[in-house]
Amino acid sequence: MLVQPTEDREYYQLYSPTAMPKASGFLWNETMMIHMNCRGYAVAQFMQPEPAKYSHAPNLEAKTFMQPEQPYYAHHPGRFVYIKDEETGEVFSAPYEPVRKPAEHYVFAAGKHDLYWTVRALGVEIELRLTLPVREPVEMWEVKVRNLSGRARKLSLYPYFTVGYMSWMNQSGEYNDQLQGIVCSSVTPYQKVDDYPKIKTLKDKTYLLPDRRPDAWEVNQEQFEGEGGLMLPSAVAEERLACGEARYETPVAALQYRLSLQPEAEERYRFLFGPARTEREIADIRERYYGQDESGKVGFDAAAAAYADYVAEGRGSLSIQTPDAALDNLVNEWLPRQMYYHGQTNRLTTDPQTRNYLQDNMGMSYIKPDTARAAFLTALRQQEASGAMPDGIILHPDAELKYINQVPHMDHCVWLPICLDAYLDETDDYTILDEQIGFADSEEQASVFEHVTRAMHWLAEARDERGLNYINQGDWCDPMNMVGHKGKGVSGWLTIASAYGFNVWAGISERHGRSGEAATFRELAEQTNTVANRYLWDGDWYARGITDDNVVFGVSSDTEGRIYINPQSWSLMSGAADEEKAQRLIRAVEEQLETPYGVEKLAPSFTAMREDVGRVTQKHPGSAENGAVYNHASAFYIYALYVTGERDRAYRVLRKMLPGPDEADLRQRGQMPIFIPNYYRGAYRQYPHTAGRSSQLFNTGTVPWVYRCLIDGLFGLQGVPGGLRVQPQLPAEWSEARVTRSFRGATIDVDYRRDANVAAIEVYLDGQLVPDGVLRGLEAGVSYRVTVKLPTAQ
Secondary structure, three states: OOEEEOOOOOEEEEOOOOOOOOOEEEEEOOOEEEEEEOOOEEEEEEEOOOEEOOOOOOOOOOOOOOOOOOOOOOOOOEEEEEEEEOOOOOEEEEOOOOOOOOOOEEEEEEEOOOEEEEEEEOOEEEEEEEEOOOOOOOEEEEEEEEEOOOOOEEEEEEEEEEOOOOOOOOEEEEEEOOOOEEEEEEOOOOOOHHHHHHHOOOOOEEEEEEOOOOOEEEEEHHHHHOOOOOOOOHHHHOOOOOOEOEEOOOEEEEEEEEEEEOOOOEEEEEEEEEEEOOHHHHHHHHHHHHOEOOOOOEHHHHHHHHHHHHHHOOOOOEEEEOOOHHHHHHHHHHHHHHHHHHHHHHHHOOOOEHHHHHHHHHHHOOOOHHHHHHHHHHHHOOOOOOOOOOOEOOOOOOOOOOHHHHOOOOOHHHHHHHHHHHHHHHHOOHHHHHOEEEEOOEEEEEEHHHHHHHHHHHHHHOEOOOOOEEOOOOOOOOOOOOOOOOOOOEEHHHHHHHHHHHHHHHHHHHHOOOHHHHHHHHHHHHHHHHHHHHHOEOOOOEOOEEOOOOOEEOOOOOOOOOEEHHHHHHHHHHOOOOHHHHHHHHHHHHHHOEEOOEEOOEEOOOOOOEOOOEHHHHOOOOOOOOOOEEHHHHHHHHHHHHHOOOHHHHHHHHHOOOOOOOHHHHHHHOOOOOOOOOEEOOOOOOOOOOOOOEOOOOOOOHHHHHHHHHHHHHOOEEEEOOEEEEOOOOOOOOOEEEEEEEEOOEEEEEEEEEEOOOOOOEEEEOOEEOOOOEEEOOOOOOEEEEEEEEEOOO
16 A cells, blocks of 8 residues: 555555655645655745745745745755664664665655654654644644664764755854754845845744754754765764854754663654744744743643644535545545635735635635635725726735736636635625725725626626637736737637626626626626637637637647637536537547546647747646646536536546546656645646656645535535525436535535436435425524435436
8 A cells, every 4th residue: 555544534644755756745824834745855935924935945046935846856955854873873864865765664644734754764763743833934843763673772863954045145053052952044135225124024044943952963064964965964974963053154954862762762852943033033932832831731732732723724514425435535634624725825925816816715615704705805905996806916015916916817807706606605695795895996985796797897898899808918827928918819718708707797696686787797698608609619619719910729720739628618617618519529628638637728738839829838748737637727627517417527537636546546646635736747648658747736726616516516515595405416326425514504414325216316304305406494503414316327
């Protein structure tokens, strides 16, 4: 067995550091995130208020966070422990890097609120455990050393925490005896005098605080490594570390503990690692985490317990028991956690892209609806009076739109009704539509309903003479930046998505008693679908767009980028595709885009720059937007299949998002099934040997859409005004399933079973037939039992 969940489902365990070397887990809190891989490498950032690092690469690095398929290397930042037998001189390291000595026993366990490793070698067991507090950027490490050899041992333990190249202006490090820890200091480089007031407030120190005084230490990276390098550092070969310092040299945080262990004896050590602005702040951290509170509880333990409670707040609204145990584990244990991370932290950015912010909070509708409600209001307050939405949402008074948010995209308005629709389904809170809020560029106040209506009219007007939506320098696909940069190119996907948005808003309008607006937007949707079929239908699928030079692309005559998934998915949702077109495009998707790892975003992947499409064509074939199995887009397709009743196809594609369960698939993807990555490598028909590799990136808009697929589609437990509609689409291979649904404060236990005696789905609430399948009168705090009978032939 390569991977498996623990019996209590709290962890997923990996039993080899080499079979899936990039397998990883992540932890986060309100101000930081750390991504640890199974071998001990780490990527971490914290907010101050913009993202920053306290554990750096060995040379000057760009301000980036995680990279897709993160490349690891010998000096990549990491958290390691060297163990030396003082009698023989033998050395191994945990978790695996940097010594890479094969272990007699190895476990990497990714948990919800902590990560741990258990490594046995040379008759010694090392257990490493990492957790976080709720708010501060502090890594909380616990290291246990056990003697399993059956004889007394003399060992040295060397905790090693990468600090790296902090600054070309000023960097240093030393052991501070008063603080009883290593403190490394730097000055963030700057040139302009106007930047100094901001620079002087930054947390430019990195500390390592042990709970007990070390026997020795080394703070100079070069002196620690010597001629042996990280695999066998010269300093570790000596009896004691040299207690060195770093003076405008690359610092490191390395400690030494010399211990004598009797058979079966154990020693425990704790460490705090993170950023700080001053030594006084570091002293306060030591006191709070290693001291005791009034009840006698150690601060470290109290912080760990509080963090476990914090993560547990992200419980989902769905618990399932199906014939697919791996799906059960993902849905019950991990999917809501990933969704909660996105909505609770806003991906640890101060200016999330508008579409990301809205969709992430669509997901929060299922976990913390009040958070979602507040987020929708925050976004709409930054809308222009014209109806236009900004490219990013500012969440901090000192923040500004950066990077991709400085590039004009045209799709942000379309997400408003779509994401609000999920919130309204879940909460029945139509009062939000009457909330009065302002605009970013006007003193005018208007209702949320009016805000979204203006956004829909803005979409209807941002079009060319044919009625196709302009793309400018991007739509949902950020790097499609040269289709319309001259002001004429249009997005086939956005045109079709606008039709879907109009239909969704029409439905909300009608339910809100605004029949006039409902009729207006239904007519707009119908007109838009007609335009899409006139200009975008290529015979077997819909084109992706039309360039500034009036070249239709994403069509059968293209040799690369012939077909894109998004226009097909959204045409099923918008109603643009009639039954014949739907079957044609589904067949084209299955023949050209579907792979063992999911549905590719486009195919064939581009192998050279196409200047009238943009930088998406410059990405490596099969990576990211250039033909990867881009799971966000795949989730749209799954949802569309459920919308059109294609239940078996939908489940097949949904299941491909999850690694495994067979070992060959797990090894190819290289990822544990504890999150859905933003992509798996595509170009399956071009480069099959690399296809399926996980990006290992857990920041993705996929997750709320998958959750919505489960609720609205697979299990058919979608909220409606005044009740819950039960309309499941279980795959034909399932004979039964059980679900517990938390809904508007009520708990609903649903038992699905196939029954040869029924010809259509029958729904029973507490034993009483519900003819229309809508459960009404559900009360908060009350539990209900629902039986759903499905025909065997369905």
